[in-house]
Amino acid sequence: xxxxSLHTLVTGAxxxxxxxxxxxxxxxxxxxxxxxxxxxxxxxxxxVSEPEGRIARRGAVGAALSAGDYARAEALxxxxxxxxxxxxxxxxELRKMLDEDxxxxxxxxxxxxxxxxxxxxxxxxxxxxxxGAFGLAAA
Amino acid sequence: xxLDLAQLQEMxxxxxGDVALLLVTRAGLGLQRNGHRPGVGVxxxxxxxxxxxxxxxxxxxxxxxxxxxxxxxxxxxxxxxALAAVHRARGWRVVRRLQRRHHADWLxxxxxxxxxxxxxxxxxxxxxxRGGVATRLREKLAQVANSPDVDERWAGxxxxxxxxxxxxxxxxxxxx
Numbered sequence: 512x513x514x515x516s517l518h519t520l521v522t523g524a525x526x527x528x529x530x531x532x533x534x535x536x537x538x539x540x541x542x543x544x545x546x547x548x549x550x551x552x553x554x555x556x557x558x559v560s561e562p563e564g565r566i567a568r569r570g571a572v573g574a575a576l577s578a579g580d581y582a583r584a585e586a587l588x589x590x591x592x593x594x595x596x597x598x599x600x601x602x603x604e605l606r607k608m609l610d611e612d613x614x615x616x617x618x619x620x621x622x623x624x625x626x627x628x629x630x631x632x633x634x635x636x637x638x639x640x641x642x643g644a645f646g647l648a649a650a
Numbered sequence: 651x652x653l654d655l656a657q658l659q660e661m662x663x664x665x666x667g668d669v670a671l672l673l674v675t676r677a678g679l680g681l682q683r684n685g686h687r688p689g690v691g692v693x694x695x696x697x698x699x700x701x702x703x704x705x706x707x708x709x710x711x712x713x714x715x716x717x718x719x720x721x722x723x724x725x726x727x728x729x730x731x732a733l734a735a736v737h738r739a740r741g742w743r744v745v746r747r748l749q750r751r752h753h754a755d756w757l758x759x760x761x762x763x764x765x766x767x768x769x770x771x772x773x774x775x776x777x778x779x780r781g782g783v784a785t786r787l788r789e790k791l792a793q794v795a796n797s798p799d800v801d802e803r804w805a806g807x808x809x810x811x812x813x814x815x816x817x818x819x820x821x822x823x824x825x826x
Binding site: 515518519520521522523525526529530532534546562563565567569570573574577585604 | 664665666668669721722744746747748749750751752757764770798799800
């Protein structure tokens with residue numbers, strides 16, 4: 512698919528996700544996942560040296576966070592920050608997006624955050640997702 | 651200047667058809683619920699240059715107003731009017747919608763005659779159901795000033811009570 516078509520698609524997808532989010536619909540998370548996938552496709556098609564390429568990289572990570580898919584957001588940040596030619600400012604911005612999301616989570620679950628670090632909890636969640644209960648127990 | 655919202659899709663070919671239709675429908679509902687009819691006069695403030703124009707749209711079916719969220723009618727209607735104005739005034743076209751964390755709603759582009767390079771702009775839009783647009787415009791200009799990866803940053807605020815459109819660039823009258 513060409514870049515123009517992907518831009519049209521991502522516009523429609525963001526539009527739907529925003530409308531669902533404004534109404535408090537649970538399906539907003541699914542809609543943001545779709546946005547993240549299209550943004551990722553745009554990021555694959557556009558070099559990081561192009562403004563639209565940087566916008567797509569931020570968009571892929573941001574939409575993954577809006578979808579509540581931290582593991583995907585983290586994987587995308589790792590990929591985009593290790594790309595050759597990525598400006599230092601963009602690297603720092605992408606990492607800040609993850610930090611900001613962790614801060615929001617800590618504010619939401621204040622009691623839990625007093626006893627556990629968000630990064631540690633997310634690490635456990637990832638191990639559970641990847642290896643199941645026994646994989647987590649064996650870790 | 652005539653802002654004919656029926657031509658929104660032609661002005662912005664990359665805007666999805668269903669999105670364009672919904673924006674224009676909500677603009678019509680927002681204007682008609684304030685007692686306006688297609689062809690109404692509109693006050694324009696295009697980067698600090700005041701003028702008058704007229705605003706046209708396909709007649710909206712007011713029986714369907716209740717099917718739409720009240721705030722979305724104002725906000726989405728404002729998007730239709732601002733996108734029409736920014737195209738008519740400066741020839742900007744939509745590239746794509748931006749996510750909220752980009753501090754703007756739209757990424758726009760403008761061909762440069764005789765040059766391969768395109769100019770890019772971020773546009774943040776808001777609608778005001780009652781009263782003037784000045785305060786909201788200041789807020790939106792401050793917001794869009796943070797938008798990265800663009801050559802120009804614009805804010806557009808549309809008032810529905812007495813139709814008005816204010817489109818300012820952060821360059822302060824130099825956003826051409």
